[in-house]
Each structure stands twice: as structure tokens, then as C-alpha cells.
Amino acid sequence: MEKVKVEICCGTACYLLGAANMMDIEDKLPAEWSGKVEIEAKPCLELCERENLGGAPYVRINDTEVMAQATPDKLLTRIGELLGGAA
Amino acid sequence: MLNGSTFIRRELLIRIVRAFDSGSLESEIDQIPVKLRPKNEPSSRCCVYHDRAILKYRLMALLGISVEEEIDETKPLSAYYAEKAWTAEGEAAKPKTPLSVCGPACSGCPDARVVSTQNCRGCFARPCVYNCPKKAIEVVDGHSVIDQKLCIKCGKCIAACPYNAIVKTTVPCEEACPVGAIKKNELGVAEIDFEKCIFCGKCFNACPFAAVMERSQLVDVLAAMKRGEKLVAMIAPAAEKQFPGKIEQLLTACAKAGFSDVMEVALGAEKTTAHETAEFIERMEKNPNTFMTTSCCPAWVNLAWKHLPDLVEHVSLTPSPMVYAREIVKEKDPSAKTVFIGPCVAKRSEARRKDVDYVLSFEELGAILAGRKIDVIACEPWPVARPADPTARNYARSCGVTDAVLAEATAKIPGFKLNAKQINGIDKKTCTMIKLHASGKIPVNFLEVMACPGGCQNGPCSLVK
Ligand code: SF4
Ligand code: SF4
Ligand code: FES
Numbered sequence: 090m091e092k093v094k095v096e097i098c099c100g101t102a103c104y105l106l107g108a109a110n111m112m113d114i115e116d117k118l119p120a121e122w123s124g125k126v127e128i129e130a131k132p133c134l135e136l137c138e139r140e141n142l143g144g145a146p147y148v149r150i151n152d153t154e155v156m157a158q159a160t161p162d163k164l165l166t167r168i169g170e171l172l173g174g175a176a
Numbered sequence: 177m178l179n180g181s182t183f184i185r186r187e188l189l190i191r192i193v194r195a196f197d198s199g200s201l202e203s204e205i206d207q208i209p210v211k212l213r214p215k216n217e218p219s220s221r222c223c224v225y226h227d228r229a230i231l232k233y234r235l236m237a238l239l240g241i242s243v244e245e246e247i248d249e250t251k252p253l254s255a256y257y258a259e260k261a262w263t264a265e266g267e268a269a270k271p272k273t274p275l276s277v278c279g280p281a282c283s284g285c286p287d288a289r290v291v292s293t294q295n296c297r298g299c300f301a302r303p304c305v306y307n308c309p310k311k312a313i314e315v316v317d318g319h320s321v322i323d324q325k326l327c328i329k330c331g332k333c334i335a336a337c338p339y340n341a342i343v344k345t346t347v348p349c350e351e352a353c354p355v356g357a358i359k360k361n362e363l364g365v366a367e368i369d370f371e372k373c374i375f376c377g378k379c380f381n382a383c384p385f386a387a388v389m390e391r392s393q394l395v396d397v398l399a400a401m402k403r404g405e406k407l408v409a410m411i412a413p414a415a416e417k418q419f420p421g422k423i424e425q426l427l428t429a430c431a432k433a434g435f436s437d438v439m440e441v442a443l444g445a446e447k448t449t450a451h452e453t454a455e456f457i458e459r460m461e462k463n464p465n466t467f468m469t470t471s472c473c474p475a476w477v478n479l480a481w482k483h484l485p486d487l488v489e490h491v492s493l494t495p496s497p498m499v500y501a502r503e504i505v506k507e508k509d510p511s512a513k514t515v516f517i518g519p520c521v522a523k524r525s526e527a528r529r530k531d532v533d534y535v536l537s538f539e540e541l542g543a544i545l546a547g548r549k550i551d552v553i554a555c556e557p558w559p560v561a562r563p564a565d566p567t568a569r570n571y572a573r574s575c576g577v578t579d580a581v582l583a584e585a586t587a588k589i590p591g592f593k594l595n596a597k598q599i600n601g602i603d604k605k606t607c608t609m610i611k612l613h614a615s616g617k618i619p620v621n622f623l624e625v626m627a628c629p630g631g632c633q634n635g636p637c638s639l640v641k
Binding site: 099100101102104105106107109110112130132133137138142143 | 178183186187190191212419420539542543545546549550551552553554639640
């Protein structure tokens with residue numbers, strides 16, 4: 090994949106339940122991914138209500154994929170997978 | 177930092193707010209433990225039933241009820257809630273002790289010991305044996321064994337072993353407490369001696385089983401809002417960087433959440449700076465050989481009062497930023513009630529003394545915002561009349577008060593010299609340091625004491641450290 094779009098939910102529920110630890114994820118991206126990963130902090134993605142709180146924090150990847158209980162490590166691994174051989 | 181116990185506490189807090197707002201807290205609260213730990217699903221402890229029992233106690237503490245005071249084990253949470261809803265005002269709204277130890281959650285950690293582990297290779301050089309000042313170590317069957325009766329836990333053997341074979345286990349809460357206030361009782365369950373406790377909150381952070389819990393005023397605040405009372409949110413300077421967005425956005429978020437007015441406690445800190453500087457100059461004029469300590473950290477003030485009586489006269493008499501913030505609120509509207517929002521356990525004890533009506537932690541404020549679907553980053557900045565002085569916002573950092581007082585004093589008296597020192601975090605070691613100051617052996621005239629290393633920004637209830 091050429092480019093990965095990552096939307097980190099910074100709604101207050103996700104923030105309290107773990108997104109606070111992901112705010113600096115941009116600094117953790119390997120140099121060779123530069124320009125290929127677009128990271129955005131978003132207000133509530135409306136998943137905490139629909140799915141459940143236990144699944145927070147939520148991250149949306151490439152508009153369609155939802156990662157529940159996201160952590161910086163899980164997120165970095167997934168981005169790596171999506172970038173595939175390109176990374 | 178987030179861990180399993182913080183996660184569950186925050187989840188419970190958000191659920192409480194949501195249930196309260198939908199008017200169903202009383203009918204739902206007894207079901208929360210079961211919903212969170214359904215049968216046939218993984219448990220955090222031995223089984224889901226133990227988990228549920230402890231969740232009940234957590235919810236009790238979140239309702240502001242002391243677990244130690246439980247008399248009737250069969251009394252459901254809904255009954256506690258029903259009682260509490262009528263007496264949200266006055267004394268009942270203010271828990272006498274801000275902390276509570278949940279006996280069933282306490283694992284009764286084994287007493288501190290230095291022990292040899294499987295890593296021991298029974299080597300030839302045996303540096304552990306040679307370095308032990310008490311001759312407590314013997315090698316039996318090719319394995320080092322420490323005689324617990326002789327061991328003084330000095331740790332020399334730990335440092336000597338190249339295989340890291342010797343470890344020290346501790347009772348985390350006892351180890352963390354600077355004043356020996358938390359101890360296991362005859363049943364092996366931790367108990368806090370509130371005569372000694374300075375409410376620094378270190379045990380609250382240290383216990384890996386989250387057995388030390390804060391008694392929350394969250395539901396009291398929600399109930400007061402519902403009764404239509406005017407509640408003013410006073411946001412501590414430590415709020416900076418605790419939530420996404422700027423402090424001004426956080427103020428707007430609070431207003432949206434139902435507070436009648438909002439302010440930064442840093443505006444109170446400006447007054448503390450002015451008065452504390454004047455007090456300091458006056459004290460030095462009277463006696464240049466004495467010293468003064470700061471008074472804004474309530475855990476420090478508690479420490480002085482309870483454990484260092486010789487030092488009390490040196491503690492500044494200037495009220496803390498929270499107290500001045502309350503004054504500002506009351507001048508504007510005497511009927512308003514004040515809610516201090518910060519990262520501190522000890523502020524709960526100070527608030528009680530100083531007539532601040534409620535204290536919420538950042539976490540509890542976060543739960544209100546999350547429950548009411550308010551995102552700080554989506555809020556416009558609050559139109560503050562003027563932003564607080566940067567030196568006042570800096571109160572949340574170690575050195576912040578010193579810098580503020582120095583700046584104020586040099587503005588008044590050019591060339592003013594401050595011989596300052598900071599106690600950056602209260603622990604057993606720094607307690608001894610502070611005592612040395614009392615004996616006058618260390619030549620300083622201004623001693624800043626903060627119970628939390630780095631200052632309030634690393635308070636026991638801060639969201640990001
Ligand atoms: S740290 Fe203290 S309170 Fe926590 S489980 Fe161990 S003994 Fe109990
Ligand atoms: S709050 Fe502080 S002083 Fe009180 S028991 Fe816990 S660690 Fe000790
Ligand atoms: S706060 Fe993240 S989905 Fe609602």
C-alpha cells in the first residue's frame with residue numbers, strides 16, 4: 090500500500106482509556122515511513138457508544154478498518170503490515 | 177500511565193456518569209459488576225466472582241463511601257446510592273478521609289525480603305557470601321540461601337551477583353509511604369493510620385492490586401448540578417497537557433458539561449505569589465538567619481503538621497492558590513459553590529478545611545466530559561478576561577513557586593537574593609533532608625517542598641505524567 094491514513098480517536102472516552110498514550114505516535118514512526126503515514130487526531134468516532142467502552146481506545150485506519158483497544162505497538166505493527174514490502 | 181486498574185476505574189467512572197444522566201444509576205448500579213465480568217469470560221483475579229466483589233467496593237468508593245465503614249455486607253450499592261442522594265450537601269458530601277483501603281482487593285503482599293532465585297548458579301567466587309556484612313548467606317546444595325533472621329536487607333548481595341540471582345521483594349504500599357502510615361494489620365490486610373497519613377497518594381499509585389482507592393465526590397457533583405446549583409470549576413495549573421487541546425478549550429468543555437462558571441486556579445496562584453513574597457521579605461527583615469518553606473502543597477503542609485512540629489513555624493502562612501481561587505469565585509457570587517479540579521489526593525483534605533465544596537480529579541472530570549460526549553479538542557477556547565500569568569501556571573512544576581517568588585521579589589527589590597532549595601518529591605529520604613533543614617545545618621532561606629517529584633503535574637491523579 091502506498092499510503093496509510095490513521096485517525097486516532099481523541100474523544101474524551103478514548104483519551105481517558107488509552108489514547109493519551111498514543112498522542113506522540115508520530116515521533117515513533119520509523120524514518121522510512123515518512124510521507125507514507127498520515128496521522129490525525131479526531132473527536133469521538135462514535136464507536137464508544139455503539140460498540141462499547143471496553144473496546145476503547147479506537148483508531149480508524151484507511152476510513153474503513155477499526156482497531157479496538159489500540160496501543161502504540163499494535164498500531165505500529167498494523168501500519169507496517171499495510172505498508173507491506175514498501176516499508 | 178494507564179494500566180489494568182486505571183482502565184477499569186475510568187470505565188466505571190464513565191459508566192456512572194452515563195447511568196446518572198439517563199436517570200438509571202440507582203437501578204443499574206448493582207448490575208455493573210456483573211455486566212463487566214460476565215460468567216465464562218476471563219477474570220482478572222481468581223474468578224469472575226472475586227472480580228465482581230471488588231468491583232462493588234470500587235463502585236462504593238466512587239460513590240464516596242468508605243469501604244472500611246461497611247457494616248452490612250448484604251447492603252446493595254443501590255441502597256447506598258439512595259441514601260446518599262438525599263444527603264449530598266454539607267458534611268456528608270465531604271468524606272472525612274480521602275482514601276479507603278479495600279480489604280478484599282489487598283493481596284497482603286509478603287513482608288519485604290531479600291531472596292535468592294533460580295538464577296543462582298552456585299558459582300565459585302560467591303561474591304554474595306563475601307559481600308554480606310552479616311554473614312547471612314550460605315551455599316547449600318549448590319544454591320545460595322539467605323538466613324532471614326540475619327539479613328538486614330542492605331542489598332549488597334543483590335549488587336554483587338552477576339547473574340541477578342538475588343532480588344528484593346517489598347510491600348509496595350509500605351515501601352512507598354514516606355511516613356509509615358500504611359501497614360498490614362493482624363489479618364495481613366493493609367490499613368491506613370489516618371492520624372499519620374499525609375494524603376500524598378503514593379500508596380494509591382503504588383499498589384499493584386489497586387487496593388487503595390480514592391473516595392470520590394463525582395456523584396455529589398453530578399447531583400448538585402442536577403439540583404441546579406451554581407458550581408464553579410476551578411482548574412488547577414497542572415491541567416496543562418493533561419487533556420488534548422489548550423487549557424482555554426478545557427474551560428469551555430467544563431462550561432458545556434454543566435459548570436456555571438469556570439476559572440483557572442493560576443489566577444489564585446498570582447495572589448499566592450504576591451502574598452508569599454511579601455511574607456518572605458517580612459520574615460527575612462525580622463530575622464535574616466531563619467528560613468521559610470512554601471505552603472501550596474497540602475501533602476507537605478500535612479507532613480509538617482503531623483510529623484515535623486519543629487518546622488511548622490517556618491511554613492508560610494500564605495493561603496494556597498486554591499484558597500485564593502475560592503475567594504475570587506465567592507467575591508463574584510457568594511452563592512456559588514466551588515469545585516477544585518486537579519491531580520491531587522491531599523487537596524481533598526485541604527478543601528475540607530478551607531471550605532472548598534468539592535474536589536474532582538482530572539480523571540473524574542474526564543469521565544463527566546466523556547459521559548456527556550464533550551471533546552476538548554472540539555471546543556472553542558473560553559473567552560478569558562485575561563490569561564493567567566505564566567509564572568502562576570508554572571506552579572505545577574517543581575521550581576515553579578521559587579521562580580515566581582524570585583521574580584516578584586526582584587521586581588520589588590532590585591538585586592534581591594533568594595537562597596532557595598527544592599525538595600522535589602517527598603519520600604523517606606527527603607523527609608530526613610527536610611529534618612536537617614529544621615536543625616539549621618543547611619544554609620537556605622527559602623525551601624520549596626513538593627510531595628510529587630517534578631511537581632503537581634506528576635500528581636497521583638494526573639492523567640499523563
Ligand atoms: S501493595 Fe499494600 S495495599 Fe496493595 S495489595 Fe500489597 S499489601 Fe495490599
Ligand atoms: S497517602 Fe501517603 S501518607 Fe497516606 S498512607 Fe498512603 S503513602 Fe502513606
Ligand atoms: S471517544 Fe473514541 S469513539 Fe467515542
